[in-house]
Amino acid sequence: MHSKLAEIEAEIEEIDLSFVERIIEQIGRGAESVIPILQAIQEYYRYLPEEALRRVCEITDITPAQITGVSTFYSQFRHRPVGRHIINMCHGTACHVKGAQMIHDAFYRHLHIPKGDDTDPEGVFTIEKVACLGCCTLAPVCQIDGVTYGHLTT
DSSP, X not given: OHHHHHHHHHHHHOOOHHHHHHHHHHHOSSGGGHHHHHHHHHHHHSSOOHHHHHHHHHHSSOOHHHHHHHHHHSTTOOSSXXXXXXXXXXXXXXXXXXXXXXXXXXXXXXXXXXXXXXXXXXXXXXXXXXXXXXXXXXXXXXXETTEEEOSOOO
């Protein structure tokens, strides 16, 4: 387990900023490009590494305040690495009534996810709370890497 965490930390430290420079050349340097730049960075790294965001500010007209405002306002943006597998846990009305929070808590316990975090220590699973997956008849429901699982129990 410890070696896996060390691998993840090493990956995080090795941020290839040439990608950031290439994407800025393609998208643009103006403040109006902040969302597409952040989307491209997140798609490439799977989150928004601080080093990449600093580089954006160095070579564009985009300020740190603009990046912070946009990246914290939109829930699609992440500032920490995600696991290799994403668990979307539905907390819509039907799922909530059928015990979604208990399922959510069971995932956290089983995966040993620390309080205040959303990714297990090995970097394998990230749990995301979603408003509704549109599968109310299967409540409570989650999706793991896009595959839907319904009628869940702890």
